[in-house]
Amino acid sequence: MDDRKQSESSKLSAMDEDVLTALLGRELYGLAILDELNLGRPSHLSFGSLYPALNRLEKKGFISWRWATEEEHQDSGGARRKYYKVTGLGATALREVRDYRAGLAARASQAHSGIAVV
Amino acid sequence: MIKMEVRSSEGILGEILAARQLVVEQEKRLQVLRHDYMRLEQSQAAQNVLDALREVGLEHRERMESLQERIRVLEVEFDSITDATKVVVTVHPSINRLSLFLRSLPSLLNLENLFRFPGPLDRFLPEECLDDLNALCRRLLKKDLSKQQIRFQVFGELIKVLWAFHVQIRLDNLRLQSEQSNGVSTAGASFYLLWACFMVGLLIVALQMDVDLLKELVAVILNSLPQEQRIPISIIFTSDITLPQEQKGHIFEVFGFNAVVFIVSALFLQKLKRWTAARKAQMAPKHKA
Numbered sequence: 001m002d003d004r005k006q007s008e009s010s011k012l013s014a015m016d017e018d019v020l021t022a023l024l025g026r027e028l029y030g031l032a033i034l035d036e037l038n039l040g041r042p043s044h045l046s047f048g049s050l051y052p053a054l055n056r057l058e059k060k061g062f063i064s065w066r067w068a069t070e071e072e073h074q075d076s077g078g079a080r081r082k083y084y085k086v087t088g089l090g091a092t093a094l095r096e097v098r099d100y101r102a103g104l105a106a107r108a109s110q111a112h113s114g115i116a117v118v
Numbered sequence: 119m120i121k122m123e124v125r126s127s128e129g130i131l132g133e134i135l136a137a138r139q140l141v142v143e144q145e146k147r148l149q150v151l152r153h154d155y156m157r158l159e160q161s162q163a164a165q166n167v168l169d170a171l172r173e174v175g176l177e178h179r180e181r182m183e184s185l186q187e188r189i190r191v192l193e194v195e196f197d198s199i200t201d202a203t204k205v206v207v208t209v210h211p212s213i214n215r216l217s218l219f220l221r222s223l224p225s226l227l228n229l230e231n232l233f234r235f236p237g238p239l240d241r242f243l244p245e246e247c248l249d250d251l252n253a254l255c256r257r258l259l260k261k262d263l264s265k266q267q268i269r270f271q272v273f274g275e276l277i278k279v280l281w282a283f284h285v286q287i288r289l290d291n292l293r294l295q296s297e298q299s300n301g302v303s304t305a306g307a308s309f310y311l312l313w314a315c316f317m318v319g320l321l322i323v324a325l326q327m328d329v330d331l332l333k334e335l336v337a338v339i340l341n342s343l344p345q346e347q348r349i350p351i352s353i354i355f356t357s358d359i360t361l362p363q364e365q366k367g368h369i370f371e372v373f374g375f376n377a378v379v380f381i382v383s384a385l386f387l388q389k390l391k392r393w394t395a396a397r398k399a400q401m402a403p404k405h406k407a
Binding site: 029060 | 152176233234235236237240245246247248249250251252253254256257274275278279281282283286287290291294
């Protein structure tokens with residue numbers, strides 16, 4: 001049961017993976033994350049997709065956040081800015097997914113070259 | 119009418135009410151300070167005067183936040199009390215919320231003040247979201263776009279965000295159990311706002327004819343459930359009655375109404391789509407002529 005729960009909680013959707021990749025090694029706030037994700041993306045993402053992803057990742061412990069300081073965010077409308085960053089757990093989960101994809105691609109290319117030889 | 123019940127012993131209740139009153143007063147003071155700040159900014163007052171005012175504003179905000187935190191703690195304490203002296207107070211926050219919303223409607227048209235904090239939307243969206251929308255709004259204002267175009271874009275985003283926080287994130291949180299807060303108080307969010315967002319969300323999806331998004335929404339609802347509840351949900355949709363009564367009741371409470379609204383909306387939108395197509399067909403020859 002615990003294993004199942006753990007595997008459920010470590011699941012990453014494509015959107016979650018994109019957000020983690022965008023945040024890897026740096027701190028960004030909502031609109032900046034969206035800008036990063038929309039660069040060259042075929043379908044445009046909006047805040048409506050971003051916030052649920054951030055909520056999921058935060059609940060799973062893959063990202064953490066802090067409020068921006070006054071120096072970082074001066075021209076606000078009174079609201080504070082939230083900066084997100086990837087936690088160690090998030091980086092590990094992302095690495096596992098990437099390793100899996102790399103392995104999958106390698107197996108596929110091996111199979112492809114095998115067919116070509118036959 | 120949905121009622122929200124706050125339970126506590128008499129002493130804690132008094133403390134909560136007093137703290138709430140203080141929060142309201144702090145909000146008013148903050149509003150006044152904000153107006154003063156804007157007025158001084160426009161009259162190009164000295165930077166040190168502005169900085170001093172900003173400091174005062176920040177102090178007020180911190181005080182307000184600590185009061186809100188205190189209220190949260192008291193409310194938890196309130197709920198945990200099981201003695202016989204418990205006092206039950208029934209309040210109808212939706213009435214206050216509605217009047218507040220109606221009073222703030224004119225300010226919704228003002229793009230500069232729409233995402234201010236505190237402002238007309240701070241009860242419906244978390245602070246960081248208001249900041250992001252404010253940044254987006256300012257970015258759009260710098261572009262060569264008409265105010266109507268900007269309003270259209272901004273309101274589109276606003277509706278999607280309301281949907282995300284009050285529907286999608288809540289559904290996600292059914293599955294993701296954690297003590298961390300997502301920024302929106304589930305106790306304070308209005309039931310009616312949730313369903314309004316749901317309906318508006320469906321309408322937008324249908325008007326945009328975005329089939330992928332529609333599929334995503336259905337997937338979100340189904341994926342929000344633990345594995346063992348996914349089968350009962352499909353049973354509800356196929357009207358099977360073999361499910362134990364208590365389990366069915368609980369699931370229907372959460373998702374049954376969702377399904378009814380979904381079906382009614384789908385039928386309505388189908389009709390609307392046909393009507394729009396017929397109207398377009400009627401108009402087409404006239405344009406040609």
